[in-house]
Structure formats: C-alpha cells, structure tokens
Amino acid sequence: MGGQPVAATLGDRRRVVVTLGAVLALQSADLATVGAAAPQLQRAMGIGKAEIGVLLAVTTIVGAAATLPAGMLVDRVRRVRLLGIGVALWGVASGVSGLAAGFVFLLVTRVGLGVVVAVAGPGVASLLGDYFPGRQRGRIYSYVLTGELVGTGFGFIASGALAALSWRASFLALVPPAIALAFFVLRLEEPPRRAHQRRLAHDSASDLSLLQAVRCVLSVPSNVVLIVSSALGYFFFAGVRGFGIEFARHQYHLAQATVTSLVPVIGAGMLAGVLLSGRIADRALERGHRTARVTVAAVMMLCASALFVPALLVSDVALAMPLLAVCGCALAGTNPPLDAARLDVMPPWLWGRAEGVRTVLQSGAQAAAPILFGVVSSDVFRDGHGLRDTFLLSLVPLGIGGLLLLVIGRRTYPRDARDVSTASPGRPVVGEPLGNAEAGRVEPWEEAAVGD
DSSP: OOSOOSOOSHHHHHHHHHHHHHHHHHHHHHHHHHHHTHHHHHHHHTOOHHHHHHHHHHHHHHHHHHHHHHHHHHTTSOHHHHHHHHHHHHHHHHHHHTTOOSHHHHHHHHHHHHHHHTTHHHHHHHHHHHHSOGGGHHHHHHHHHHHHHHHHHHHHHHHHHHHHHOHHHHHHTTHHHHHHHHHHHHTSOOOOOGGGGGHHHHHHHHTOOHHHHHHHHHTSHHHHHHHHHHHHHHHHHHHHHHHHHHHHHHHHTOOHHHHHHHHHHHHHHHHHHHHHHHHHHHHHHHTTOTTHHHHHHHHHHHHHHHHHHHHHHOOOHHHHHHHHHHHHHHHHTTHHHHHHHHHHHSOGGGHHHHHHHHHHHHHHHHHHHHHHHHHIIIIIOOSSOHHHHHHHHHHHHHHHHHHHIIIIIHHHHHHHHHHBOSSOTTOSBOOOOTTSGGGTOOOHHHHHHHOO
16 A cells, blocks of 8 residues: 555564653653642642642643644654654653742643643654554554553652652653653654655645644544544543542542552553554454444443443442443543544544644543533532542543444444545545555555555
8 A cells, every 4th residue: 555654573663652652651641740749739839629620721721722733743844853852842841840939830831831742642643644554553552552541650650659758759750751752752763654645635735724724624524523532531531630549539538649559450451441442443344344443432432431430439449449440441442443543534644633633622621621620529519529429420421422433433434434535635525435546545444455
C-alpha cells in the first residue's frame, strides 16, 4: 500500500512504541500529580476543591485552544522535532510549577504548560499513522496508550508519596524524565508521510484554512461519533483522576498512603483492558468483522457504565477493589479501538488537524470534569457522600457514549472508512472506494488480505 511504514524491524517498532507511549505518560503524570497532591495544596495555599478543579482544568483548556494550530504544524513540519521541543519545554514548565509561591503563580504556570502540551496528541497520532500499517493500529495503540496508565499511576503513587513530604517535590520529580524523553524523541526517525503518495492532494491540503480543515474533519459522520464518545469516556476518567484519591479516603476510611498503595490493583485492570481491546478488535477485523473496532469500544464503554454502579456503592474496600479493577479494565479498553478507528476514517493529510479537533472536544470534557465534579460534590450533594453521588451521576453520559457507538457508529464507520479520499482536500468524503490501489490507501480489513 502507499507509504511503507518506517518501523519495520522489531527493535524500531519497540523504540517507537515506547517513546510515543512515554509522551502520553508524561502528560497523564502531570495531570494526576495535581490530584495526588490536592490535600497538600489545599492546606498550603488555603484553597478548596473548586480551586483544585481549576488547576486541573486550566492546563487542559489552554491546551485545547492551542491544539488546532499545533495540529496544522504537525501536518506541515517535521513532527519528531516539534514533539521533542515540546517535551523539553514541558519539563521546564513542570519545574516552574514546583517553585510556585502561591495559587495565582501556580495557575499561571499551568496556563503555560497547557500551551506546551498541545502538540502531544496530534503529533503522536500522526506519527503512529505513518509508522504502522492500518491493520496493526489497534494493537499498536494498545501499547502506546499504556503510557497514559503508567503516567497516571506514577502521578498517583510516586507523586502522591512525594506530596506527603512536599507538594513541590511532586512537580519537580517530573523534570528529569521530561528532559530525558525529549532526547529520545529527537532521536526518532521522521517517517515519510503517506499523503505524499498523492502529492497534489497533500499540497492543496496544506493551503486549507483552519476553518476549512475543521469542516473537513467534522463532515465525516462516524468521526464525529467517535470523537463524542471518546470525549464522554475521558470526562468520567478525568473526574476519577482528579478526585479518586479523595473519594477512596472518605468512602473506605483509609489514610492517603494506604489508598495510593491500592492504585496498582486498579491500574492492573486498566492495563489489561488497554492491551486486550486493541488486539481483540484487530483480530476480529482481520477475520472480516468490519465494525470490530467500533463494536469492541461500545461494549467496553457500556460495561464500564453498568459495573461502576455496584463498585461505587460498596463501602468495604476488600469488595470494592476487584470490582473497580474490572471497571477500570472496561473503561480503559475503549480507547485503543476508538483511536485506531479515527485514523481509518480520516485521510492522512488531515491526521494532525483531525487529532487537533478531537483533542479540543476531548480536552473540553476533561477540563469541565474536575470543575463540575468539585462544584457538584460540594454544592449539590450535601449528604456526606458528595463525591460518590457525583460519580454515579456521571455514569449517565458514559453510557450515552457507548450507545452512540453501538447504534450510530457501527452503521456509519464502514462507509466512511471506504469513502474517505485524499483526492479532494476540500471534500473528504467523495465516494471514491479506498480499496482501489490507485487511491493510495487500503482499508484495514483489506490490508489483512493483501499485506502491507
């Protein structure tokens, strides 16, 4: 097919997967660090849950605003260099956060951090799309997305333990990994863009205005469904990431050190879900189940919304932990097939900007979650179980996301994956079957038959 993947050898593949996964790990570690250090920040700065929610949200909001311009850069410039510089500046911003003298100073540093992290989502998605063939992207995304879980676990456990000594140490601990990661990112080989197989289309796409690119991305029905469902999943996850430690402390009457020691149990469940879902979807796809990626994501999301109810209601930690581990497996398992499916339905010359649009909507959900969770738990539910009731209420949009995938996504995905074309940048859906070798692209289920 058009555009041979660069990551051909096993060593190359592992290096790319580990490096891109580490980029996502750094982003998740930073967000989880604020949640893990929330009690210490509240005491040191005299702030409440709402202010913690603002700290969690501001990086995401600013990052969302900068993601669309970042996506345009990703589609036009050398991606490895752009991502490496972004990671290096990320480390600097984290170090400055650890030196904050007060809430306002810390808030300003989080704003700067948001600008820096904007290149992560578009950069990783575009590079992954060009490094690996479509039929493997589900399982590859499974490996890369483990970085989010590792980063979240590091933020909760390591940063939480450091926060018990000093909240500043929890932020400063992120600086050395960021600087080291920037070095490894810059050493990656820049893969040739698949869009270059259609030179005229790619050149025309570079001239699209930001508004035109957004309209192209949102003109693909299944892509809209995939984006909305993913955002609803991340909305719930962002609330759990921000207030999960505090919920567990009150629900199970445990010390913070004890709660953080239980995080690996839930993390193991989430890791299993991430690693299994992409592989299951890809194998089903290779066997001719064209909607496998959307179906697997829908089932995972619906299972998570149902299983979280008993998990949140029990007060015995011994009963809660296995339930939460299974819930984590289902929740995390939605992401690899969804991310792979988005690359299937978008033309390569729009991958960076398409991920930028997705990140804006997802970031909006992630930014709203900690604020809404903090306000609702404090001001709406006042029966002593504010966080628990807030988590239960937030399961409704999670279930809606699963239904959208099951009812609409499964119907529109095969058509969009077949019809999307790089031949006309102004009209991404033109009815040209991409199984045609002359279109420079083969659909993932056809790749299984014809090879790379």
